[in-house]
Amino acid sequence: MRAIAFNRHGVWAIYRFELARFLRTLLQSVLTPVITTSLYFVVFGAAIGARMTEVDGVPYGAFIVPGLIMLSVFMESISNASFGIHFPKFTGTIFELLSAPVSAFEIVLAYVGAAATKSVGLALIILATASVFVPIHILHPFWMVAFLVLTAITFCLFGFIIGIWARNWEQMQIVPMLIVTPLTFLGGAFYSIDMLPPAWRTVTLFNPVVYLISGFRWTFFGSADVDVGTSLGMTLVFLLTCLALVAMIFRTGYRLKN
Amino acid sequence: MRAIISISGLTKTYASGQHALKNVNLEIREGEIFALLGPNGAGKTTLISIICGIVTASSGTVLVDGHDIVTDYRAARSRIGLVPQELVADAFETVRATAGFSRGLFGRAPNPGYVESVLRDLSLWDRRNDIIMTLSGGMKRRVMIAKALSHEPRILFLDEPTAGVDVELRRDMWALVRRLRDSGVTIILTTHYIDEAEEMADRIGVISQGELIVVEDKIRLMRKLGKKQLTLHLQDPMASIPAGLEAWKLALNAGGSELEYTFDTNEEQTGIPALLRRLSELGVAFKDLHTRQSSLEEIFVNLVSERKGFRQ
Numbered sequence: 001m002r003a004i005a006f007n008r009h010g011v012w013a014i015y016r017f018e019l020a021r022f023l024r025t026l027l028q029s030v031l032t033p034v035i036t037t038s039l040y041f042v043v044f045g046a047a048i049g050a051r052m053t054e055v056d057g058v059p060y061g062a063f064i065v066p067g068l069i070m071l072s073v074f075m076e077s078i079s080n081a082s083f084g085i086h087f088p089k090f091t092g093t094i095f096e097l098l099s100a101p102v103s104a105f106e107i108v109l110a111y112v113g114a115a116a117t118k119s120v121g122l123a124l125i126i127l128a129t130a131s132v133f134v135p136i137h138i139l140h141p142f143w144m145v146a147f148l149v150l151t152a153i154t155f156c157l158f159g160f161i162i163g164i165w166a167r168n169w170e171q172m173q174i175v176p177m178l179i180v181t182p183l184t185f186l187g188g189a190f191y192s193i194d195m196l197p198p199a200w201r202t203v204t205l206f207n208p209v210v211y212l213i214s215g216f217r218w219t220f221f222g223s224a225d226v227d228v229g230t231s232l233g234m235t236l237v238f239l240l241t242c243l244a245l246v247a248m249i250f251r252t253g254y255r256l257k258n
Numbered sequence: 259m260r261a262i263i264s265i266s267g268l269t270k271t272y273a274s275g276q277h278a279l280k281n282v283n284l285e286i287r288e289g290e291i292f293a294l295l296g297p298n299g300a301g302k303t304t305l306i307s308i309i310c311g312i313v314t315a316s317s318g319t320v321l322v323d324g325h326d327i328v329t330d331y332r333a334a335r336s337r338i339g340l341v342p343q344e345l346v347a348d349a350f351e352t353v354r355a356t357a358g359f360s361r362g363l364f365g366r367a368p369n370p371g372y373v374e375s376v377l378r379d380l381s382l383w384d385r386r387n388d389i390i391m392t393l394s395g396g397m398k399r400r401v402m403i404a405k406a407l408s409h410e411p412r413i414l415f416l417d418e419p420t421a422g423v424d425v426e427l428r429r430d431m432w433a434l435v436r437r438l439r440d441s442g443v444t445i446i447l448t449t450h451y452i453d454e455a456e457e458m459a460d461r462i463g464v465i466s467q468g469e470l471i472v473v474e475d476k477i478r479l480m481r482k483l484g485k486k487q488l489t490l491h492l493q494d495p496m497a498s499i500p501a502g503l504e505a506w507k508l509a510l511n512a513g514g515s516e517l518e519y520t521f522d523t524n525e526e527q528t529g530i531p532a533l534l535r536r537l538s539e540l541g542v543a544f545k546d547l548h549t550r551q552s553s554l555e556e557i558f559v560n561l562v563s564e565r566k567g568f569r570q
Binding site for chain 2: 007009010014016017021024091092093096097099100101102103253257
């Protein structure tokens, strides 16, 4: 039997399995973001937008679109990737993964790849839903896709780490609920941080989510709260941090192997 | 016969401090059925889990078909199929999909024909489109075996394969294991059912408290450690064994109505003719007699309890 250098059949099997799980619940997977986005537009777009017509020269309804997409990408990426690896741990089917000839890189590639595919798909659905409510013009489409994919991969890696770290379903919810949601709402998803008093603006700059949303908003409108290079740099730093943590998990077998 | 698995100096100490394996050395021969016996917590599952890559050894080496399980894990693991003790399959998947998934996971290109033959062999073909959670426990056990066989392994680990299955399925499994062995697959099974090992295994290993205490050909083990007993049903019950029978290892049972003589099967002379002559001389009459050989279960219990006694 010939030894394999890259287990492409293994990666494809996991990737397809994860996507099949998503497709089994396609209706709620698609309906949920569509309904949520529509509600955000009703509340923020119609109610607040009626009083705040423009931010940085952009109509308020359009201004919140990148933030809305990022909010969903953060939450969906963490949720999909953490569930994907936590579920086999919970049911015991992880034994098959650990006993298979797949490397740590291949496992991460398959799980994170599948979760990121779902997140990017959902982001595009939200974008399509938003375009029903407000006219959307994307100034830098290449960078939009780049930011979207990088952010999806980064947060999927983050979710993968949470899925391995979590000992139960409650712990799985802690990080998204207590950290990511507040940071996103305070990260300029629905406002420009320039609108904050100077002291709070300085505090906000310690929130990593600010850089992700700002960079993504730049790809739409060409204007941003912080320099786009800094945003890209921060996204990459977060990505590399998550990669290093995943590498450490597999090297030590942390909460995967006894 | 060459060794397909070579284990040397294998130890495992869990973070809790529990010494699950202590310097285990073992060679599994290609094409044999090897039964690993031991009481609960003896280290059987830990040993299997290390070989399959699920648990990390504290020290020692394991070679699978000449490939180190750590440095050359891809080659080692692709040769192994594992059927774990628990029925853990993806509840929402179909039977055919989960077998195809396992094949891909182990690096094999899709082969619907092969997967079909495995499912047919396990009487699962008619249930191929059923969701796993709708299957009975016995069918789920078959699915676990189908998953383990889907990538055409050369070595199959069966961890308590017939735990909780009915007699018919148990017989089916035994037949399947023999067919697999005949096709060249090496089988390593752990079991609590000693009769299963007695029925199927070529060689037997007994593990107790993390140590491999015996590895022996089954027939030789039973001959070496097995005892035979001759029971004489006496015409008239006796209060004690009469004088003049000290040369034989006798016991009086059943309220003095049975005289039991235990002898070693390895000895050239069983001593039975001489004993019968002596009894006749002493006027001890018996109405019936029978002999029995100790089962593997008795040998196993003796081995493990001796070990425990030795430890205490």
